[in-house]
Structures are given as C-alpha cells and as structure tokens.
Amino acid sequence: MEVAKKILITGGAGFIGSHVVRLFVNKYPQYQIFNLDKLTYAGNLENLMDIEGQSNYHFIRADIADEQAVKQVFAEVQPDAVIHLAAESHVDRSIKDPTAFIYTNIIGTVNLLNAAKDLWKAEHRPDDLDKHLFYHISTDEVYGSLDNGGFFLETTPYDPQSPYSASKASSDHFVRAWHNTYKLPVVISNCSNNYGPYQFPEKLIPLCIHNITHEKPLPIYGKGENIRDWLYVVDHARAIDVIYHQGKTGETYNIGGFNEWKNIDIVRLLCQIMDKKLNRAAGESEKLITFVKDRAGHDLRYAIDANKVMHELGWQPSLQFEEGLEKTIDWYLSNEVWLNNVTSGNYQKYYEEQYG
Ligand code: NAD
Ligand code: TYD
Numbered sequence: 221m222e223v224a225k226k227i228l229i230t231g232g233a234g235f236i237g238s239h240v241v242r243l244f245v246n247k248y249p250q251y252q253i254f255n256l257d258k259l260t261y262a263g264n265l266e267n268l269m270d271i272e273g274q275s276n277y278h279f280i281r282a283d284i285a286d287e288q289a290v291k292q293v294f295a296e297v298q299p300d301a302v303i304h305l306a307a308e309s310h311v312d313r314s315i316k317d318p319t320a321f322i323y324t325n326i327i328g329t330v331n332l333l334n335a336a337k338d339l340w341k342a343e344h345r346p347d348d349l350d351k352h353l354f355y356h357i358s359t360d361e362v363y364g365s366l367d368n369g370g371f372f373l374e375t376t377p378y379d380p381q382s383p384y385s386a387s388k389a390s391s392d393h394f395v396r397a398w399h400n401t402y403k404l405p406v407v408i409s410n411c412s413n414n415y416g417p418y419q420f421p422e423k424l425i426p427l428c429i430h431n432i433t434h435e436k437p438l439p440i441y442g443k444g445e446n447i448r449d450w451l452y453v454v455d456h457a458r459a460i461d462v463i464y465h466q467g468k469t470g471e472t473y474n475i476g477g478f479n480e481w482k483n484i485d486i487v488r489l490l491c492q493i494m495d496k497k498l499n500r501a502a503g504e505s506e507k508l509i510t511f512v513k514d515r516a517g518h519d520l521r522y523a524i525d526a527n528k529v530m531h532e533l534g535w536q537p538s539l540q541f542e543e544g545l546e547k548t549i550d551w552y553l554s555n556e557v558w559l560n561n562v563t564s565g566n567y568q569k570y571y572e573e574q575y576g
C-alpha cells in the first residue's frame with residue numbers, strides 16, 4: 221500500500237484510541253492524524269496532553285451517529301484512510317441501556333463506511349480504491365463464550381451474547397458487506413481484553429486499582445471464575461500499527477497474548493502487588509473482595525488464538541502480564557488527578573480550555 225497521508229482515527233480520545241493516536245503521531249511525522257471523537261464520558265483529551273500542539277495532530281469533535289456531521293468531516297479532511305475505534309465499549313452499560321450502542325456502534329460505523337465509499341469512489345476509479353484503507357477495530361466478544369474449551373480463530377462463527385457484542389458483531393458484518401458489495405478496502409481486527417493507562421475506571425482492572433487505593437469494596441461478579449484473555453494496551457496499539465501497514469485487504473486478524481486469567485485470580489494478584497506498594501500488611505486489600513450478583517448473560521471464557529497475526533505479520537506482545545500490571549498500577553497511583561477528573565466529569569473543562 222502507498223503511504224497514506226491523512227488518517228482519520230475515530231475514538232482517539234478514548235482508552236485504546238489515545239494510545240493509537242500517540243503511536244501514529246510520534247512514529248509517523250509524515251502522516252497527518254485527525255482524531256474524530258464525540259467526547260462521551262469515556263473520551264478525555266487529557267489522555268493526549270503530551271501530543272497536543274504537534275503539527276501533525278488535529279482534533280475534531282463530532283458524533284459518528286450524525287450522518288451529516290460525518291459527511292462534513294470527510295468533505296473537509298478528505299482522509300486517505302480511516303482507523304475506526306469510536307464505540308460505546310462497556311458491557312454493563314449495554315445491558316442497562318443498549319440504545320447508544322446501536323446508534324454509535326452500528327449506525328456510526330455505517331455512516332463512516334458510506335462516507336469513505338463516497339469520497340474514495342468520487343476521487344478515484346473503482347479499481348484504484350486500494351490506495352485507501354478502512355480499518356475497523358473490533359473485539360473477540362463477537363465470537364461468544366468458550367464454555368467447552370478451545371480458542372477463538374478468525375474463522376470461528378459469530379455468536380455474540382451481550383448487547384455490546386451484538387452491536388460490534390453487527391458493525392463487523394457491515395464492514396465486510398461494504399467490502400464485498402462496494403469493494404471498499406477494509407481490514408478488521410478482533411482483540412481480547414485490554415488493560416493499561418488511561419482506561420476509564422469502570423472496567424475490572426482500573427476499577428479494582430481505584431478501589432484498593434481508596435479501601436472500597438472490590439465487586440466480583442458471581443464466583444469470579446469467568447476467564448478473560450488480557451493484553452497490555454500499548455501492545456494492541458503496536459498490533460494495529462502492524463496490521464494497518466502490512467495487513468491484507470479483506471482479512472481479519474485476531475489479536476491477543478495467550479494470557480488467560482480468572483477474574484478472582486487477577487483481583488487477588490492486584491491486591492498482593494498493591495499491599496506492597498501501599499505499605500499495607502499482606503492480605504489487607506484482599507479483605508475488600510466482595511462477591512456480588514452475577515452479570516446477566518455473563519460470558520464464561522474468552523481466549524484468542526493469535527497465531528495468524530504473529531506468524532503472518534510478525535507481531536508479538538512485548539510485555540508479560542505481571543510487568544504490564546505493575547506499570548498500570550504505578551500509572552494509576554501517580555495519576556490521581558486524571559482519575560479524579562474522569563470520575564467527576566472535570567475533564568470537560570480541559571476541552572473547553574483548549575478548544576473553547
Ligand atoms: P473507550 O470507551 O475507552 O473509548 C471510546 C471512545 O469513542 C471515546 O473517546 C468516546 O468519546 C468515543 N465515542 C463514543 N461514542 C462516539 C460517537 N458517537 N462519536 C464519536 N466518538 C464516540 O473504548 P476503548 O476501550 O478504547 O475501545 C476502543 C475500541 O476498541 C472499541 O471499538 C472497542 O469495541 C474496541 N475494543 C476494546 C477492547 C477493550 O478491552 N477495551 C478490546 C477489544 C476491542
Ligand atoms: P470488563 O472489564 O467489564 O470487560 P468485559 O466485560 O468486556 O470482559 O469485565 C472483565 C471481567 O470482570 C468480566 O468477566 C466481568 C468481570 N467484572 C467483575 O467481576 N466486577 C466488576 O466490577 C467488573 C467491572 C467486571
């Protein structure tokens with residue numbers, strides 16, 4: 221693929237998106253990076269304070285569910301490529317109120333696909349479309365739950381179980397349909413659970429770090445026996461870089477680090493590490509563990525077979541889980557201001573100061 225000059229990254233103010241934007245802005249000064257984000261509760265421009273002001277970074281506040289707004293962004297930016305991460309991402313919220321997931325994850329994705337199709341077809345002959353790329357970031361949750369062993373392969377049939385995963389599965393299907401029907405050059409990756417700096421403290425790991433710090437209860441759904449496959453967020457961003465540049469159009473890549481953990485074991489490990497860091501007696505934080513009512517329709521186990529991205533594209537995770545957890549805990553302990561801002565809604569003030 222030719223060098224893409226203007227890349228539109230959606231959801232760049234969120235957890236994973238901010239790591240992807242940072243990596244692309246710093247590593248590829250020849251690219252102009254446009255971060256399109258609505259700044260929901262999960263989007264915070266403080267995540268990108270270190271690159272704010274760099275000449276190849278631009279921020280646009282827009283809602284991908286708003287068709288006109290998306291068309292306008294495409295008319296103004298004329299992106300050569302899209303890396304699409306914007307989404308409603310939390311399963312528990314999707315159970316309480318699925319509507320936003322349908323608007324953002326499904327309609328928002330279709331708005332972006334249409335805008336890319338129209339712009340790129342208008343600019344080029346249809347057979348010249350491969351100069352462009354629509355890269356859709358998805359999740360392993362589209363494959364459902366591995367209750368009887370095995371791993372998720374790229375060929376595993378879709379079987380989404382939660383409103384969140386149903387909305388992501390739907391968006392994946394639309395991306396493939398636009399490739400099949402309109403020859404839009406697309407690539408999809410499905411990643412396992414991410415953890416690391418800048419994750420909103422509603423997800424298991426940052427929630428527990430926050431609650432251990434403040435000696436609050438650690439809510440474990442059910443018996444804590446559900447299994448997730450964890451990857452450090454910077455390693456996900458590195459995989460996205462590799463797939464963006466070397467992935468084959470029309471292909472799907474599963475991303476994961478072969479790192480399965482039961483929830484209860486992760487929470488115990490966090491307690492042990494944090495007892496040492498906070499100078500607490502061994503076993504002190506574990507007393508905060510509280511078993512609560514299980515999540516409705518709680519998927520039992522996720523586990524990614526990442527052999528394709530590893531062997532075909534040469535990507536490997538760089539960190540062991542214990543190392544990644546240490547880094548993550550240290551980051552949260554030294555970024556209490558960020559944590560207070562995102563939990564109190566104060567981060568909106570930062571946006572107003574920067575962008576009026
Ligand atoms: P996040 O919730 O931290 O961030 C989502 C971002 O999207 C936020 O900045 C938010 O403001 C923005 N956004 C939401 N609705 C929008 C809209 N209508 N218009 C424009 N912007 C909007 O999510 P995340 O954890 O960083 O996940 C990013 C992507 O990666 C998602 O597509 C998610 O499905 C996928 N994914 C996440 C994980 C994970 O473990 N977090 C794993 C695999 C895949
Ligand atoms: P989460 O971080 O919400 O990610 P996902 O649901 O996308 O996998 O949850 C990870 C696991 O931790 C999941 O099995 C649900 C469980 N969990 C708890 O036990 N307690 C909590 O407070 C949260 C947020 C999650």
